[in-house]
Every structure is written in structure tokens, then in C-alpha cells.
Amino acid sequence: MKGGAFTLFHIKAIGNERSYHWHKDKAIVQNGEGSELKSKKIFLLVIVLTLILLSACNNQQDASGDKEGQEKDENVKASGMPIVEEPITLHFFAKRADTTAENWNDVLLYNEYEKMTNINIEWEMVPAAGLTEKRNLVLASENLPDAFHTTSMPVTDLQKYGAQGTFIKLNDLIDEYAPNFKKILEEYPEIKDGITMPDGNIYSFPYAFSPDFVSMLLSSRPWIREDWMKTLDMDMPTTTEELYQFLKAVKEQDPNGNGQADEIPFGANSINTLVEWVQGAYGLGNRGLKHKFVDMDPKEEELRFFPTAEEYKEMLQYVHKLFNEELIDQNIFSISTDQYLAKGSEGLYGVTHYFSPDVLFGKEGENYIGAEALAGPNGSRLYTSILPPVPTPGAFVITSANEHPAATVRWIDYFYGDEGAKLFFMGVEGVTYEETEDGEYEYVDEIKNNPDGLTVEQAVSKYLTYPGGTYPALVTQEFFQGSQGTDMSLDATERLKPHLIEEVWPAFIFTDEEQKIMDTSGADIEKYVNEMKDKFIVGETPFSEWDKYVETIQKMGLEEYMDVQHKAYERYKESSGKN
Secondary structure, rough: EOOEEEEEEEEOOEEEEEEEEOOOOEEEEOOOOOEEOOOHHHHHHHEEEEHHHHHHHHHHHHHHHHHOOOOOOOEEEOOOOOEOOEEEEEEEEEOOOOOOOOOOOHHHHHHHHHHHOEEEEEEEEEHHHHHHHHHHHHOOOOOOOOOOEEEEHHHHHHHHHHHOOOOOOOHHHHHHHHHHHHHHHHOOOOHHHHHHHHOOOOEEEEEEOOOOHHHHHHHHHHEEEEEHHHHOOOOOOHHHHHHHHHHHHHHHHOOOOOOOOOOOEEEEOOOOHHHHHHHHHHHOOOOOOOOOOEEEOOOOOEEEEHHHHHHHHHHHHHHHHHOOOOEEOOOOOOOEEEEEEHHHHHHEEEEEEOOOHHHHHHHHHHEEEEEOOEEEEOOOEEEEEOOOOOOEEEEEEEOOOOOOHHHHHHHHHHHOOOOHHHHHHOOOEEOOOEOOOOOOOEEOHHHHHHOOOOOOOHHHOOOOOOOOOOOOOOEEEEEEHHHOOOHHHHHHHHHHHHEOOOOOOOOOOOHHHHHHHHHHHHHHHHHHHHHHHHHHHHHHOHHHHHHHHHHHHHHHHHHHHHHHHHHHHHHHHHHHHOO
16 A cells, blocks of 8 residues: 555556556556546446456366366266266276286276266276375376276375365265265264264265174184184183183194194284284273274273283283294294185184185185184173274275266266165176075176186176275175175174174374374384384393383373374264264
């Protein structure tokens, strides 16, 4: 402001540049040749022109950044098939797991779905091994795909790129174009809680499990050789001490009867599976698998960092005892999954913890039955190794480059309904599956009993893309044909059900500032805990250094870490109505 006047607008056009000022009741127009006074009409004209320009800018912003602000796509049908009247093509960036087809452009599932929808998908397949790096490069570029499919988009990226407008918000689009998914959110509020960001927006479709499909929530679970229990004249272990005695008998009494000490009492592809099984016997990890460091202290009814609890020390001492006496496979810290499965197929494990042995170990797998939840020395008997219904929120994300967001939402929503689930998990009737007389579905013999010796997953991957997991769909018992749906897995689930924890927390969602702490000092704390867990178990670090271990964690910023966890927990309670 100068001399009682101030510049309101500065407009630059081709070959003409002027500034418009307001001085009392007149507009002053200045140009390179001097200034002149005009009537208020000029000022009013400037106001009108500016409003038009602002409106144009806003419309342009809506078109480029907020797909919910676009006018309806007249090519999209409100319901039924095809989804669009005139064919369209979309470009999807997708993860390719080792267990799926190399090129999804050629699989039966999506070729069939294209005929139904009038939507052709150009699949850009990225191997799982280099997924994170390639995904980050694409996000940093100006060449975005229309959507990211099966790429396990981290929650931090959902928040970051959602706020920036790179990922479009889906709230209104779900309400209008996703009746199947909308029904799921209404029926299972815990799924909605698991995908809603702190700003109240939904930016993704999830990889989700039906809460009614408990076997899927349990994922892997413990198994025990039933024939060896009979040979050893022992009952099913129900306590940590009884498990120890059974493992000791397997090591010392040659239950396979071959005269060799080749039995492996406990074996798995990770020590963590054993820890997650027995920690419930010590009351630890009592809010599920998405919380490996915090749970609810049953004595105080408040959030706790349980890797510093006395019960955690007792649990590690128990696992150390098993390892020290060679009751655990001594290669468990380095064994590959293929090596583990090979040993399982030889029938060497007395107890294991993984997916259904009848599917993975062949004939030898039929000798196993599901093991029990264990009671610990203080009487706790919980089974805590259970997932929330949304293990992966960011399974499918639509980007701002997508010119057909409504059609894309309708495309993905189909797989969250019964018909879409049948197509996704079973394929095409007469080609990949048949309906039985009792109304159930089963794969054709070429898949069930493949003449080339392929497993079910290997055989079905020629037609379908669900092997490998983390896909955008709701997994239900009716259609899912993986190992969690076998009779053996369902029977094992029934054994564990009486001792399942009552409340399973989803992964907490942190604000940007909180995430910075979790990515720095928080990540350092969690890494240190995991490293020390292994060192205590193998005996590299003696338990006489326990107090030093606890003090180190405190100095690394435990108080700030727990403050972040508390804030996220309070938001979770509020959003889920648990206050």
C-alpha cells in the first residue's frame, strides 16, 4: 500500500501488461506510458475477469487433482455389465509373486473379465524382489499408472500421496460406484477402521479377510505328529512344560523307528513362529500379530512395551532352553523355505508351525494334526498369533493420472462381491472348476491332480492370480481354495478357538510427524529388540545382561516411542467406538 492506494490485480496478456489499483472511489490503471483514471466500471470489469480466471483455475485443479470433483463419466453404467458402453484401456502397475503367472495379460481371469466389462487392462508386471524400489521410482516420476494393483502400498505412502493428490480419495466413489465394498464396510466396521487415514479419507482398496473366516485370520499355526504321540504314548501337549517333554522324547526315543537320530523335534522356516506360539503362554502379544512390540498390560489395563516386561524375559529363557538342548532345528535362523519344506516332506519334524502340512509336505503331511494353545507357568493360556481382517490396507490405489476413476472403482468392486470372488478364486466353470452335487465348488482334476506333478498353486497360476496374496479382494471360506481352507486347517482352527484373544488390533495409523519418529528412533528400537531376541535365544548374549538390554532401549527413546503409540491407540479407540 502506497499513498492510500493498493494493487489488487496484475494481469499480463500478450503484448500488454497492466496493474490495476484501487484509490478511494476510482480505479487507477498504470502502464508503461503513464497512468490514467477510469471510472469504477473498469474496476468492476476487472473483478468479473478475475473471477472468471479464478473459476477456470479451480476447474483445472479439480480436473487434475481431485477425481471426485469431475463430472460423471457418461460412458460408465450405474450397474450391471458391461461396466462401460465404449471400450477403454487402463494401465495397471502390479506385483508379480514367484507363485503367479509372469504376464497377467495372458491369464484366463482377466481375459474373461475384459469380455464382461469392456475394460482392457495393460498389466505392467514387476517382480516382488524389486517391487519397493520400482514403485518408489514410478511415484517420483511424472509417468504414473492408472492404478497400483497388489503392490502392498505402505500406509505412510497412502497418507503422503493421498494428501498430495497423487492418490485420489475414494470415499464418494465407493459410496456411488462400489456397492459390494460399501456393504462390507457397513457389515464389518473393523475393515473400515483399517483403511481410513487420520484425515478421514480412504485412498485404497484392501487385501481383507472375512472376520468369519477364522482359519484365514490365523494364517500359519502349530502342528504336531499324531503318529509319534501314539508311538511315544504321550498326550497332546497343553502346557509349555508338556511341549518340552514331548520334544525331548522325539529327540531321544527314535519315534520314526529307523534306528537313527534324524528326527527334528521342532522345525520351521523362522524362529518367530515358535515365539508367536508360546508368547501367549506368558500373556504377551495379546492384541495380535500386527503389534509385535506393544500390547495391553493385563495387570494395569494400559498400553505396554512388552519386550522389556519380565514375562518376555521368561519366555525367551524358555525358548533358549529348547534351542540349547537342540530341541529346535539348529539351522532355523538361516533355513530357506524350500529347505524347510524339503525336510517336512521327509517327515523329520515332530512339531512345526506353518500352513497346512497335507498341502505342503505331501504324504508325510497327513500324519499331523493341529496343536493346542499352551498354558504357561503363571496360568496364562492365550493364542495370540492372529491377524486383523485388514492385513494389507494398500492393495489397490487409483492415481490422479486415471481418466476413468468411476469405471476403475466399478472394475475393482466386482471382486468384493460373491460373483467376483468366485471368478477371482475359482475361475470359469467347466474350465477351472466344477460345482458339486451339494452346491460346493472344486477345481477340475487337471488342477487338483496335475498330470505334470504341479501343486495346486502352481497349476492354478496358469489361470488365476491369487497365489502370492496381498491382492485387492475379500477372502471368504466359501471360495478360497488355499491351505487355510483345507479340512486339516479348519480342524486345527477349532482346537485353537477356545483360547483366541478377544480383541485383535489393526496396525495403528500414524500421523506424518509420528511416522517420522517411528521411521527413525522407533525403527532403531524395533531392530535392536529383534536382534537381541535372537542373541538371547542362541545364548550369544547371557540373561545376566537383561538389565543392560532394558536400559539401552530406554536410552534409545522408548518414552517418545510409547507416546506415539499412545496417541495412535487413542485415535483407534475413538474411531472404533471403544472409548
